[in-house]
């Protein structure tokens with residue numbers, strides 16, 4: 460198992476570099492859209508470690524073929540130089556009737572065939588297996604998400620980027636057991652984990668904030684399913700892009716390592 464850190468903007472560069480220098484992480488997951496204007500060799504110069512790609516704003520369910528093919532060419536150009544561990548994207552709605560949403564919104568899982576076709580098309584353009592992240596569901600439809608991902612994998616060949624804390628949020632918000640995700644968690648080797656917080660409008664709802672330390676509920680789910688998340692080829696990316704406090708981030712990563720029975724150097728105890 461490898462532990463990584465998500466690198467989303469220049470602000471996080473000192474944190475990512477320090478985590479690497481302190482041997483707390485093994486790779487960086489780069490929010491690749493933010494860096495497509497750079498020469499990939501310059502990215503490589505900053506990161507002497509394996510790299511994974513996380514795409515944020517392809518908006519592939521809504522974008523034109525022309526836009527997607529342009530961005531796919533640039534992602535593939537960077538992939539040839541950086542050889543990412545995986546290429547992942549978000550399965551979400553970014554706009555309604557042409558108006559951009561402030562927060563990305565959950566898809567309607569009932570529109571599965573239309574969505575599967577778009578996933579297959581986007582994956583074909585990227586010329587690699589695409590891993591799509593589960594959403595921290597707010598609505599009742601979130602109950603259908605595990606089944607949707609299972610069908611998606613079989614119909615399109617795309618994989619799941621299983622966000623552990625998003626599954627915990629969804630289970631809490633939609634009032635089901637996060638165990639509904641176990642089979643899907645087993646289907647993949649790529650995981651996210653992060654903190655979440657209550658919504659301002661309703662503190663009974665959990666939102667994926669990437670601003671806090673990992674919650675006890677998430678750690679409990681991680682520990683209960685440690686055998687899944689610590690398999691040899693597993694990657695667990697720790698996400699934090701707000702409250703970028705090094706000590707707090709390092710504390711969380713050490714918490715994950717301890718849960719995996721790994722010492723700070725990443726070797727079995």
Ligand SMILES: [Fe+2]
Nearest residue numbers: 592622651698
């Ligand atoms: Fe995530």
